[in-house]
Amino acid sequence: MKKIDKEKKLTVLGKETVFDGFLKFTEDLHIQGAFSGAIDAQGFLLIEKGAVCKTQYIRAASIIIEGTVYGSITAADKIELRTGSVVRGDVRAARIKIADGVSFEGAVHMIRDAAGAENSLFSLEPDQLKQKLRS
Template sequence: MESGKRNFTVLGSETEFDGVLEFTDDLKISGKFNGSINAQGNLEIDKAAVCSVDKMSANSIIISGTVTGDIEASERVEMCAGSKVKGNVTTARLRIADNVDFEGQVTMLDKEPEVDLFSVASDEFKQSLILKSDIDN
């Protein structure tokens, strides 16, 4: 277990949230979410959750429910059995279980960026990334 204690927040199954969600600890969504997520912590999408996002960004994202929209995780994305994902995924590590309904493109980060994702402008961040496709060409 990590030495630093992290807060774990749950948006319950009866919760419906529309808007921009930002957090630094860990969050589990069990209800409905519409909008965008810009996080430094870890995100879990529960089996019953339905998320429609412009963009979902976090350190790691575990999906057991339904997500529509682009997903970006600096560390990893995991799609669990029975999940439905429609959108493009950008991450350093990806795991897709059997029985996942996935529609979209995947961009693998060659390594985690050296810069803090949340302290730089998006253009500056894009310049700092080394994409596998650039190396292979």
């Protein structure tokens, strides 16, 4: 008998969407339009080509950037900056991939204990997380 996998839920903020505020999610999110504010998530985030995000911060399990991001980015697992993307802000993750043709201004910080960071990163209050990320 074949086991049926749980179907993943995907949310898309389309090309014509403009969102300003705080965004929190647990599944997958693709941003195609414009976003400003903060993202605090436990799921996967894709910022597609043409999307522009002006953020206080982005925190997610894994992040792929093809568009433009202004603000700090933290991932419990990995961050991938793809060709043509623009990032202005610090990047922090256990694994980071920066392709050729990326415009990046900021610092790169590696999370040494990926398993420990993944288990505790999203359980911290924002002030506690900021303090932990500074140390």
